[in-house]
Amino acid sequence: MAHKVDEHVGKRIRQRRWLVGMTQQKLAEMVGIKFQQIQKYETGANRVSASRLWDIGEAMGVNVSFFFEGLDGDVGSKPSGRFVPGDLLEDKEAMDLVRSYYAIPKNQRRRLFELARVLSDVA
Incomplete structure (x- = not known):
C-alpha cells in the first residue's frame, strides 16, 4: 500500500503536469526516464527520490516545496459556509x-x- 505522502506528491505531480499541459511522455523525456515511471510516481506506487523530484520541479517550473503543499491541510473543508469538493x-x-x-x-x-x-x- 502506498504511503500517504507518496500519494500526495504523486497527485501534485499530476496536477502540475495537467496545469501546464504536459504529457507524461514529455515530462519523462525532460527528466530522462520512461513515461511508465511517471505513471508510477503519479499514483504513489513508486516513491520519488529527492533528486528526481528536484528534476521534475525544474521541468515544470516549480520549487520542490510545491509537491508538499496542502499535505497537512484540511481537504474537503467548507470555508465561508460554501461547499468545496x-x-x-x-x-x-x-x-x-x-x-x-x-x-x-x-x-x-x-x-x-x-x-x-x-x-x-x-x-
Whole structure:
C-alpha cells in the first residue's frame, strides 16, 4: 500500500503536469526516464527520490516545496459556509478551467475573476 505522502506528491505531480499541459511522455523525456515511471510516481506506487523530484520541479517550473503543499491541510473543508469538493484539483473539468483561465491575458483574467465572484455571491 502506498504511503500517504507518496500519494500526495504523486497527485501534485499530476496536477502540475495537467496545469501546464504536459504529457507524461514529455515530462519523462525532460527528466530522462520512461513515461511508465511517471505513471508510477503519479499514483504513489513508486516513491520519488529527492533528486528526481528536484528534476521534475525544474521541468515544470516549480520549487520542490510545491509537491508538499496542502499535505497537512484540511481537504474537503467548507470555508465561508460554501461547499468545496474534497479534491478539487482531481476534477478534470476544474483543471481544464484553471488552465483556460491562466491562458487569458492578465487584465482580462482579472475582469473574469470579478465577474465570477459577483455571480457566486448572487447564487
